[in-house]
Amino acid sequence: xxxxxxxxxxxxxxxxxxxxxxxxxxxxxxxxxxxxxxxxxxxxxxxxxxxxxxxxxxxxxxxxxxxxxxxxxxxxxxxxxxxxxxxxxxxxxxxxxxxxxxxxxxxxxxxxxxxxxxxxxxxxxxxxxxxxxxxxxxxxxxxxxxxxxxxxxxxxxxxxxxxxxxxxxxxxxxxxxxxxxxxxxxxxxxxxxxxxxxxxxxxxxxxxxxxxxxxxxxxxxxxxxxxxxxxxxxxxxxxxxxxxxxxxxxxxxxxxxxxxxxxxxxxxxxxxxxxxxxxxxxxxxxxxxxxxxxxxxxxxxxxxxxxxxxxxxxxxxxxxxxxxxxxxxxxxxxxxxxxxxxxxxxxxxxxxxxxxxxxxxxxxxxxxxxxxxxxxxxxxxxxx
Numbered sequence: 589x590x591x592x593x594x595x596x597x598x599x600x601x602x603x604x605x606x607x608x609x610x611x612x613x614x615x616x617x618x619x620x621x622x623x624x625x626x627x628x629x630x631x632x633x634x635x636x637x638x639x640x641x642x643x644x645x646x647x648x649x650x651x652x653x654x655x656x657x658x659x660x661x662x663x664x665x666x667x668x669x670x671x672x673x674x675x676x677x678x679x680x681x682x683x684x685x686x687x688x689x690x691x692x693x694x695x696x697x698x699x700x701x702x703x704x705x706x707x708x709x710x711x712x713x714x715x716x717x718x719x720x721x722x723x724x725x726x727x728x729x730x731x732x733x734x735x736x737x738x739x740x741x742x743x744x745x746x747x748x749x750x751x752x753x754x755x756x757x758x759x760x761x762x763x764x765x766x767x768x769x770x771x772x773x774x775x776x777x778x779x780x781x782x783x784x785x786x787x788x789x790x791x792x793x794x795x796x797x798x799x800x801x802x803x804x805x806x807x808x809x810x811x812x813x814x815x816x817x818x819x820x821x822x823x824x825x826x827x828x829x830x831x832x833x834x835x836x837x838x839x840x841x842x843x844x845x846x847x848x849x850x851x852x853x854x855x856x857x858x859x860x861x862x863x864x865x866x867x868x869x870x871x872x873x874x875x876x877x878x879x880x881x882x883x884x885x886x887x888x889x890x891x892x893x894x895x896x897x898x899x900x901x902x903x904x905x906x907x908x909x910x911x912x913x914x915x916x917x918x919x920x921x922x923x924x925x926x927x928x929x930x931x932x933x934x935x936x937x938x939x940x941x942x943x944x945x946x947x948x949x950x951x952x953x954x955x956x957x958x959x960x961x962x963x964x965x966x967x968x969x970x971x972x
Contacts, residue, residue, distance in 0.1 A: 593644070593664050594637030594676040596700050601632055611672055617701065619670055627652045631663065637676030668705040675705045682710035688717075691785075692741055702917035712915050716741040719914050722810040724748050724797065724828065725817030726773040728892075728899045729842055729906075731763045733814050734777060736907035738785055742914075745781075746791040747774040748806050749817075760896040797824065803831035812910060815841035816903075819889065822880055822964065829854060829862035833952050838913065840922065842906045846893055849902030849929045850939070852922050853909060856952060859924035860944040863951040866961045868942035877960040884964065898931045905929065905936075 595601070599612040604620060609629055612618045623629055630651065634644045645660045667673045682689070689696065692713050699709040721742050723730045726749035737745060753761075753768040753776055768776040774792035781790050793806050797817075807813050815828050825841060832839045833856045842851035854861050860868070870876045905927075913920045921927065926939045950957030 589677050589681065590640045591664075591705060592637050592640055592676045593635045593668075593673045593705065594679070595632050595635040595667070596672055596674055598697050598700060599672055601629070603629075611667075611670070617671060619672075625652070627655060628663075631660065632667075635664075635667075635673065637679075664705070671701065671704065673705055674700055674703055674708060678705075678708035679710055682708060683714060684710050688713075695739075695741055699915070699917065702915075712917065713741055715915055716911065717743045719811040720744040720746070720809060721812045721814060721910070722746040722748065722807045723814045723816055724803070724806075725815070726777050727751070727757070727816065728760045728894070728896075729903055730814070730816035731761045731773070731777055732899055732903040733816055733907055733910075734781065735763060735784075736904060737814075737910065738781055738788055740907065740911050743787060744789045744791075746793065746806065746810065747777055748793045748795065748797070749773045750794055750796040756892075760894060760899050762896065797827060800827040800830040800834075803827050804835060807831060807837055808835065810837055812914060813837055813839035814906065814910065815839055818843045821889075822884060825862050830951055832856060833861050840906050840910055840913075842902060844894060844898065844902060844931075845890060847931055849898065849905075849931065850926060851902060851906045851909075852926045853913070853920055853924070855913075855920075855923055858944075860942045861949060861952040863955075863962070864945045864949045864953075865926075865942045867945050867948055867955075867959065868940070870959060870961050872940070877964060880961065881964050901931070902929055 599617060601609060601611055604610045607622060607624045608620060609623045610618065610620050621628055627648065631644060631648055634647055641661055641664055642657070645657045648655055648660065664673065689710065696709045696713050699712040703709050703712065719742055721737055723733055723745065726747050730749065734745065734747070751773050753764045753771050753773055755769055757764060763777050763780040772794055774794055778790040778792050781788050795802065797803055813828065813832055815825065817824060828839060832854065836856045838853060838855040840851060840853045842849065844850065853859065873879065909920050909922050912918045924943065925941045927936060928939045929936045944952060946953035948955040950962060
């Protein structure tokens with residue numbers, strides 16, 4: 589299949605001076621070129637996706653007979669390397685239906701920022717559509733993540749929750765409405781997605797997670813897990829961590845307190861796991877295990893105190909990282925990093941980072957688990 593270069597429609601081309609042109613306008617996607625005789629402008633205009641490199645050369649030499657085929661080929665490779673070209677022949681060979689291309693038109697344009705002549709944007713959209721994601725929790729975080737992931741093109745999602753819709757949910761859980769009050773959240777969310785995008789396969793599991801074995805069962809076969817629940821505090825994250833590490837499935841977890849949101853990603857075998865994080869924090873904070881135990885002993889559960897925009901901001905970041913992971917278009921920002929986002933200042937920062945501790949971690953390494961942090965009500969945590 590012969591290439592048909594297309595100058596990406598997301599990038600403008602315009603004159604800076606009579607002999608200088610600028611390609612692109614977005615930060616990181618701007619490049620200026622000298623074009624004394626207008627040949628580059630003419631060449632780019634011919635790169636409309638209907639012509640091969642040979643066709644472009646044939647038309648260009650009418651006005652610029654000194655330009656060789658080799659020079660055109662070199663220019664095409666250079667523009668591709670700068671991120672300005674895609675191969676329309678590859679794009680037309682995509683298995684996406686015309687309806688899918690229309691639905692995901694904006695996604696595909698976005699993905700074009702990360703492709704060159706060797707990969708079409710639609711290939712990335714196809715890649716997303718083949719993935720399966722499990723969302724644990726269908727409250728404010730989970731339901732907002734669900735809409736983001738479906739919009740991105742995930743076509744197989746499993747929802748796990750045991751709760752029912754309440755009137756107080758409707759200030760921030762936008763997939764539900766007044767008619768859903770009293771219904772199981774997973775069922776109401778499934779019906780919402782059925783109306784939004786009928787091709788998406790939604791599996792539901794009505795259950796309260798009580799062990800790592802529960803997590804193993806519901807996440808099996810997933811490409812990614814989104815942990816959007818936080819109770820029971822401390823234990824739930826360890827259950828998910830144990831199951832995901834055992835099955836080698838990455839997960840992104842998030843939550844918020846009164847004024848900030850937090851999220852992080854664990855990728856088994858590459859980043860540190862949750863227990864590595866607890867070891868790291870135990871060395872940073874002398875009485876870390878005691879602090880966790882004291883907090884648990886209070887039986888305090890932070891009451892929900894948030895507004896929809898705050899939920900949407902933090903879940904948007906989580907979903908964006910999920911797409912980065914599933915497509916590989918860019919590094920995952922939260923991998924092995926505890927990221928916080930201040931809702932008052934809109935500042936994002938890395939609170940701390942941690943690495944894999946193979947020597948001492950009892951979950952992803954060869955540790956014994958003798959550290960005090962792993963003996964906090966250990967019988968309730970997980971049974972190996």
